[in-house]
Amino acid sequence: MEKTAVYPGSFDPVTNGHWDVVERGLRLFDRIIVAIATNGTKDPLFTIEERLEMLNKTFEGLPRVEVDSFDGLLVDYVEKRGAGAILRGLRAVSDFEHEFQMALMNRKLNKNIQTVFLMTGLRWIYISSSIIKEAARFGGDTRGMVPDIVCEKLKQKFSKA
């Protein structure tokens, strides 16, 4: 039976850390659905359409990866897509508490879905979407930390501001 995982997130924007988690996840799963949660509480920099475009471009060379978006509860989406697992990346201890809480809540909501954590590669340990946006906002060069398409979009976004 095909093993599918959903890799959910805000992806505002996708970073090389996210790419690394997907690349590692493909060694465990047959298929990964990278899914943007559209009802996030945060105030996003990029629209869902912009984030979908960046994710599609980032993963276009990986046929076992699909990009999508979802509304509502993650576990409902995972079930609807016929996946058995939620994939999440872990960087440092700081991620742990929130991730632990989400994983346990998701398990409570649907006991058939397992959360799988993968350690991000060491070179991406300091990277987050928020710190990338902060650096880019003040003119910092984010090349080598995010996919090229994201670098371009960040420049466009902040040159307009």
Ligand code: PNS
């Ligand atoms: O990239 P993020 O912001 O850390 O991702 C958080 C995300 C999107 C995975 C989480 O907020 C989520 O799953 N949202 C959908 C609503 C839901 O099911 N929440 C978890 C159970 S309360």
